[in-house]
Amino acid sequence: MTSSTPATATVSAAAAASAAASLTADQAAARAAELRDQLHHHAHLYYVLDTPSLPDAAYDQLFQELQAIEAAHPALRTPDSPTQRVGGAVLDVFDPVRHVVPMLSIRTETDTEASGAENFDARVRRELDLGEQAAPVEYAAELKFDGLAINLRYERGVLVQAATRGNGETGEDVTQNVRTISQIPLRLTGDGAKAAVLEVRGEVYMRRDDFEALNERQRAANEKTFVNPRNTAAGAIRQLDPALVRQRPLSFFAYGIGETQGWDIPATHGAMIDALGSYGLPVNADRAVVRGAAGLVAFHREIGEKRDALPFDIDGVVYKVNSRELQRRLGFVSREPRWAVAHKYPAQEQVTKLDRIDIQVGRTGKLTPVAKLEPVFVGGTTVSNATLHNLFEMRRKGIRVGDQVIIRRAGDVIPEVVGKVDAARAAYVPNFRMPRHCPVCGSDVAREPGNIEFRCTGGIFCPAQRKQALLHFAGRRAMDIEGLGDKLVDQLVDGGIVTSLPGLYKLGVAKLTALERMGDRSALNLIDALEKSKHTTLARFLFALGIRQVGETTAKDLAKHFGRMDALMSATEEQLLAVKDVGPIVARSIAAFFAEAHNREVVEQLIAAGVSFPESDGAAAAPAGPQPLAGKTLVLTGTLPTLSRDEAKELIEAAGGKVSGSVSKKTSYLIAGEEAGSKLDKARELGLTILDEAGLQALLAATE
Ligand code: IVH
Numbered sequence: 224m225t226s227s228t229p230a231t232a233t234v235s236a237a238a239a240a241s242a243a244a245s246l247t248a249d250q251a252a253a254r255a256a257e258l259r260d261q262l263h264h265h266a267h268l269y270y271v272l273d274t275p276s277l278p279d280a281a282y283d284q285l286f287q288e289l290q291a292i293e294a295a296h297p298a299l300r301t302p303d304s305p306t307q308r309v310g311g312a313v314l315d316v317f318d319p320v321r322h323v324v325p326m327l328s329i330r331t332e333t334d335t336e337a338s339g340a341e342n343f344d345a346r347v348r349r350e351l352d353l354g355e356q357a358a359p360v361e362y363a364a365e366l367k368f369d370g371l372a373i374n375l376r377y378e379r380g381v382l383v384q385a386a387t388r389g390n391g392e393t394g395e396d397v398t399q400n401v402r403t404i405s406q407i408p409l410r411l412t413g414d415g416a417k418a419a420v421l422e423v424r425g426e427v428y429m430r431r432d433d434f435e436a437l438n439e440r441q442r443a444a445n446e447k448t449f450v451n452p453r454n455t456a457a458g459a460i461r462q463l464d465p466a467l468v469r470q471r472p473l474s475f476f477a478y479g480i481g482e483t484q485g486w487d488i489p490a491t492h493g494a495m496i497d498a499l500g501s502y503g504l505p506v507n508a509d510r511a512v513v514r515g516a517a518g519l520v521a522f523h524r525e526i527g528e529k530r531d532a533l534p535f536d537i538d539g540v541v542y543k544v545n546s547r548e549l550q551r552r553l554g555f556v557s558r559e560p561r562w563a564v565a566h567k568y569p570a571q572e573q574v575t576k577l578d579r580i581d582i583q584v585g586r587t588g589k590l591t592p593v594a595k596l597e598p599v600f601v602g603g604t605t606v607s608n609a610t611l612h613n614l615f616e617m618r619r620k621g622i623r624v625g626d627q628v629i630i631r632r633a634g635d636v637i638p639e640v641v642g643k644v645d646a647a648r649a650a651y652v653p654n655f656r657m658p659r660h661c662p663v664c665g666s667d668v669a670r671e672p673g674n675i676e677f678r679c680t681g682g683i684f685c686p687a688q689r690k691q692a693l694l695h696f697a698g699r700r701a702m703d704i705e706g707l708g709d710k711l712v713d714q715l716v717d718g719g720i721v722t723s724l725p726g727l728y729k730l731g732v733a734k735l736t737a738l739e740r741m742g743d744r745s746a747l748n749l750i751d752a753l754e755k756s757k758h759t760t761l762a763r764f765l766f767a768l769g770i771r772q773v774g775e776t777t778a779k780d781l782a783k784h785f786g787r788m789d790a791l792m793s794a795t796e797e798q799l800l801a802v803k804d805v806g807p808i809v810a811r812s813i814a815a816f817f818a819e820a821h822n823r824e825v826v827e828q829l830i831a832a833g834v835s836f837p838e839s840d841g842a843a844a845a846p847a848g849p850q851p852l853a854g855k856t857l858v859l860t861g862t863l864p865t866l867s868r869d870e871a872k873e874l875i876e877a878a879g880g881k882v883s884g885s886v887s888k889k890t891s892y893l894i895a896g897e898e899a900g901s902k903l904d905k906a907r908e909l910g911l912t913i914l915d916e917a918g919l920q921a922l923l924a925a926t927e
Pocket of ligand 1: 329330
């Protein structure tokens with residue numbers, strides 16, 4: 224794409240100028256807005272997704288038309304207009320930045336748990352000439368973040384430059400892009416503001432939830448997905464257009480320093496990180512000062528155990544001699560400090576062979592291709608199944624049976640195939656096709672035009688869907704039937720014992736004890752759990768039915784609005800649209816569900832079996848208790864000290880408030896706990912009121 228260079232403004236520019244001059248002010252404003260949208264859209268496809276959607280010449284034409292309109296109507300020239308990047312914000316190439324203090328790398332120990340730490344400690348003691356009797360060495364132990372290294376140069380507290388590591392001597396100037404990362408302060412506070420020069424080094428990374436959400440958006444748009452958070456972060460930082468970097472939520476942790484002038488360097492690494500934190504820089508809380516090899520081994524083990532639960536990827540831990548004086552004495556060997564080492568964990572990506580592709584049928588009939596793999600150790604466990612997400616994604620990645628594929632397993636996200644290793648195939652392998660009939664029940668498979676999802680049309684008659692429907696019905700947030708797990712559901716459905724949701728409540732001890740691995744006690748417990756589950760709420764019952772598009776929140780909104788089951792069942796699409804947050808797709812899905820005689824029967828039979836819930840007159844009825852949060856929207860982020868997410872949500876809703884998943888100008892309060900991430904940044908950016916759990920409790924206790 225060349226349009227940002229004035230040289231391309233050639234012949235058609237004159238024509239565009241005369242056309243622009245003949246537009247009325249209103250026409251010009253409308254057309255300019257349209258052009259800006261189109262240009263942003265195509266630039267996004269081109270730069271970010273590497274999928275050019277328009278020939279360069281066509282892009283240039285739109286660009287020139289916008290330039291001409293803006294020239295004729297200067298008031299329409301908005302700061303975010305693509306034309307405003309000419310010669311300015313669009314970075315053609317990155318300027319080189321010479322690092323005054325080289326950015327080194329660290330040696331890696333991939334050894335088993337103990338020896339990696341012990342080897343390092345032994346080497347440090349030897350090089351420092353410490354005898355057997357000398358006290359243990361003190362180390363700063365921290366996480367090895369999996370992103371890319373960045374040098375932030377602050378002068379008198381102001382961020383003046385950000386550079387990549389490059390070859391260690393010379394990096395690239397990525398200041399404009401780094402400025403888009405809201406976690407990185409543009410100005411330091413406290414003593415940080417006084418230092419003539421303070422270069423802060425750290426890692427730019429992408430949180431797993433931000434990465435997953437980004438890929439979900441890509442998938443929904445049937446666009447290319449990203450392989451892992453590290454590559455996505457590295458790619459984003461080297462984007463040419465800072466506006467596009469902003470759409471990739473990036474985060475940062477400081478872990479060291481470069482050049483400094485007029486700053487008292489703390490005597491230990493630990494104190495230095497504390498100081499950086501006190502200046503407003505993000506530093507990670509999972510760090511410790513430990514003694515000797517034993518302390519390092521314990522840290523490695525502790526972090527290894529919580530690795531999956533961290534909100535971001537790490538590929539190991541880093542050990543650093545804590546004392547700066549000892550660091551100086553140890554010095555460097557061939558571009559690596561003798562005072563630091565990285566100790567790795569099992570990789571989260573591995574290559575293995577794709578043996579076969581199976582199709583999994585979900586609760587709503589959605590067909591998902593699942594890779595059956597030659598078992599491979601990845602992210603700490605052995606994986607032999609991984610999702611291929613959907614047919615189109617697989618095709619885009621060129622994956623076929625027999626290929627060597629790349630598996631990623633990070634955190635509690637299900638393992639996925641993220642790509643393949645390019646290699647010639649030994650023989651011709653046909654492209655994978657989705658089956659025309661459901662592999663479980665044989666019903667037709669259908670795909671709505673324009674939709675990427677293939678579905679089994681068998682509905683509840685399909686055993687796979689029935690199993691998933693039963694599991695969903697029994698789920699903790701639905702009817703909460705303890706002890707009804709997937710093994711038991713398999714037995715009940717495969718044995719033809721339960722064929723519908725109401726069938727669950729007809730289970731007796733005799734039928735249950737006839738099952739394998741089911742003793743009297745377990746059977747009685749299950750029957751007890753089934754009995755208990757009958758006393759529920761309308762919202763839980765609605766959610767449990769598994770109506771497409773009706774998640775927990777919509778179920779609550781529907782229950783509140785209609786109050787009664789019969790009112791909801793007979794509601795028209797139009798009446799459904801009157802419910803808060805219910806749009807046409809959701810309304811259509813609900814109406815279609817209750818239009819099916821079969822579904823109405825299920826509801827009636829469940830009620831006949833004893834399922835009951837309090838009913839009211841709906842939204843018009845007076846709310847139960849005091850409603851201090853009526854009309855307020857709250858967002859929860861991070862881990863609260865005593866309340867779980869669900870508990871906090873229930874309390875807020877009981878007080879009349881609404882809980883939303885994303886921060887916007889409309890958010891009334893952000894409730895932030897430990898490890899709060901991008902939502903907290905966004906809330907700060909928007910100047911919202913941010914409270915902790917105690918603050919939330921105070922709101923809940925307030926009476927109007
Ligand atoms: S210290 C002189 N600390 O790992 C020591 N590096 O080769 C310089 N990294 O790409 C690095 N987490 O970006 C250090 N807590 C941490 C780190 C860390 C991640 C990265 C760093 C570099 C590589 C080191």
